[in-house]
Amino acid sequence: MMSRLRVFYRLIVRPLYREPARTLLTVLAVALGVAVVLAIELAGDAAAGSFRSSIETLTGSANLEVTAVGGVPDNVVATLATLPYPIKVEPRIDDFATIPSTGQSIPLVGLDLIADHPEGFSLPEEERAGTSSLAQTLTADNVWVSSRLGAKPGDTLRLLINDEVHPYTVRGVLKDSGDTGGLVLMDIGTAQRALNRANRVDRILITVSATPSLEQWEQRLRSVLPAGVELRRQGSESSENRKMLSAFRWNLRILSYVALVVGAFLIFNTISVSVVRRRPEIGIARALGASRTAVLSAFLGEAACFGAVGGLIGIFLGRLLAIGAVRLLGATVDNLYVSSTPAPIQLTPLVILLGLAIGVAVSLASAASPAREASLVSPVEAMARGEREYTTRVHKIRDLWIGFALAIAGAAASFAAAIAGKPFFGYAAALLFIAASAFSIPALVSGLTKISSGMLLRIGGVEAMLASRSLASSLRRTSVLVGALATAIAMTTSVGIMVGSFRQTVQVWMNNQLKADLFVAPATNPSADRHPTIDVSLSEKLAALPGVAGVDRFREYEVSYQGLPAILGVGDTLGPHPLGKVEFFSGRSTEQVNHELRDGDNVIISEPLANKHHLRTGESIVLPLGDAQVRFRIIDIFYDYGTEKGFMIIDRTRALRYLHDPAVSNLAIYVAPGADVEKVRKELESVAAGHNLVIYTNRSLRAQAIQIFDRTFAITYALEVVAVIVAVIGIAGAMLALVIDRRRELGLLRFLGAAVSQIRKLILVEAGLIGLLANIAGLALGIVLSLLLIFVINKQSFGWTIRFHWPIAVLLGALTLVYVATVLAGFYPARVATSLNPIEVVHEE
């Protein structure tokens, strides 16, 4: 064993030291690939995992919960509490408050503190001393805060709850629980008052005994509960959210693998170069008794070394990248899905193992083919024949046919349906197209370099002609480089086209949908699952202002539909532009649909909801509202890009029959013809004095939405940029190898009269040609992948219809940047080439 290791070290590891720059670049390419995958995994866990904390804060040992749209009536608490069963019933308010001075949003929990003291809860001194009654202490405007908020007992804490700021007195400090970002606890009565939820609680937590079974408990309890409330297992909201986030995380995860795939190309290249260079050595080793397996193991061992070292560096790099990624992901999860406070990033032993495993596995898989070739080398042939004949063995026509077959398979896969909401066939189609392009690239490189050789001589001089010939002569190596860079470019292009198309679609949608001049909402932090309310009387006051032509009221409720979160919207269907100007699948006008909405228990649903639950017009959905289960008929489906969760919208007048809460979530205000919007806005502000509201103009609301959109996709761009960096690093490393392998030729050119500047130009033109070929192949593949992303992967994952759009400026910018980066990657190899001593290199062979 030791002797084998010694041979491995001498023949495989030691040569790596001779080219430290190239070895380092290969390791760095693997490290970046691993780092990106780990960063997304770690950041995804931290950002998506943390929503649990706010929902499950202080839930104790409860195993069931009762919820209802718009809140559970108080009398349900009494019903449950008086049952002749040994159960613990805890009513609870769950919401958010904002600290106005810092803008920080924190979970607000209201508990029946007389009956139930959470762990760490303590009463203030005066209560213990008996100078104040318990009920008085608990029901006054007192709060208990978690230590993370840094408040002391006796401090005054101002909290923005819905549209009003209330002062509270801190009566105690709770020990921080888990990974919450802070917590405010108050008595349930105080919370109900603050949130204007008289006679309702958000949920009732129930703790039952182990026997009978949980199923039997559910049966027993359901029989006494009114139809409009839901009984479900505690934690199911978390699991619903997790399920909702899974498509988002899946797509992000897949994107993070791109850098790794590009890295795999480069490992393949590195090991291929290694095999070509050491062909005579392999021959000698085989002649001296090395078996085929030994040769195979040696080259796989080399790849494993790259993988292990790259993986180790990648783990730490990934941990660093995760810090930035979690900030972006946390904001996206918060804005689009569910309230979350990023949890700490945890580099567990499992994650470390995962990083190492990814690095080594990808390296081994990429090295398998060249290592196998090395093992098949015949000793006589290897020692007798040079490298030249070996490197020309590329079956470009056969490969082109394979590429064609793979593309056909990819096209076929793109028509297959999603499995469990995940576009597995879409991903497979993307992989097949990438493979098809990889197989077609040798023919492309060979064809283009042949066609352009004469032209290059005329345009770029003899250096360009020599560069193109050199690329064509080392077709295999060139193809791998072009393939790696083309894959990175294709992913960047496709994501660019997809995001650009999506952005354009959203902009057009907003232009149609948002017709009001001003929009009013509570000034709390925006989050996808928080729907703070505005006092309804305020909407009436605003509507009465002289410059206001009309006010549309809209209320949002977070609901659960078939195990997934959704939003129930309750809106005015009468008015100047009720519900804006919605575009329906049926092509009907908003007025026609509104009329039908008012007519009965009818609902319109958004496209993502329809796709997610396979709902069609004419079908029904049942929603638990107030005291009843109400069956609503779907009368149309509308295009919506506001939330991936999906909207179901019903008429406000009809909704108030079931839900007795007239508060609204936001208002759309139409300014009277001829009135000055800015003046009206100021009047609104003065009427709303005392309410903490934010008033957007039509333009500022759209700008904010686009800002959120851009922030959401910032991470995808970041992932693509890393993939391109990996590819460019690979180009630099491979160019360096190319220079070293062709040093005799470069030296000879100096003998034949080439100036140093011509050698430099030759290498830079070569890098430029690789960049150009990769841009051509990458753009073509990118367009195909963008169609897949828009019409298959995105549609199946999120349910949105995106209209194809060419973001020309973005594409041109990205392609130019990649091209410039590739040429820049040639600078160091060019420097090495110009510093070669021609006398030495010409005479050494």
Add this chain to the structure above:
Amino acid sequence: MDLTQAKPSAPQTPSSLRHTDLLQLREVSKTYVTDGEPVHALNGVSFTLGAGDFVALVGRSGCGKSTLLNLSGAMDFPTTGQVLLDGVSTSELDDNGLTRLRRGKVGFIFQAFQLLNTLSVLENVELPLLLAGESKTAQRAGHNLQLVELADLGNRMPHQLSGGQMQRVAIARAMVHDPKLLLADEPTGNLDTQTGNMILDLLRRIANQQKTAVLMATHSMEAANIADAVVRMRDGRIEEVIRR
């Protein structure tokens, strides 16, 4: 021919052409540092070559033949002494100056032919002209291929040629820009005797007809016999000059 007898420290000149002074080496030394130790490749060599001279350098491996060729071809600078190529001292030029000098005045041929495998025969011959940015390159390259009797193989790739053909292509390439000095490093070393003789005849013809000075390094006394003068080298010095 009237050749001056060898004196290791004195300038050695093929006398009949002495007046042209195409190449002059004056007390030239070249020292390399290998692993921190100085290695004296050439030691006070003086030498003069005129147009049309054909001189063979002979001696054991490591005696300084290749170093002398490289210094003569403006590929390197002497450590001390002077190399004058057509009256221009190479030590006074920068790298670009050396490149221009080589482009105009020097052609190289090598033992291993050193053709570029990625270029066709014609393109190989054309290459020095293209690198020098000259015009009518294909025409001139074609003409030179005719001179070495390979005009009909212009479109072939180097690996499709025999060793002798490859060396003839290398000669055509070295002569394509009409250099005044042709430097040949073991031009027959990789060839059989018959082919080698053919190459030597070709070099002889070039010296006679085009008045190109030929300086050829060789191990073979048989090859050296074709030259006007044979310079025997030993340990970086000229040991003897034999006139013919």
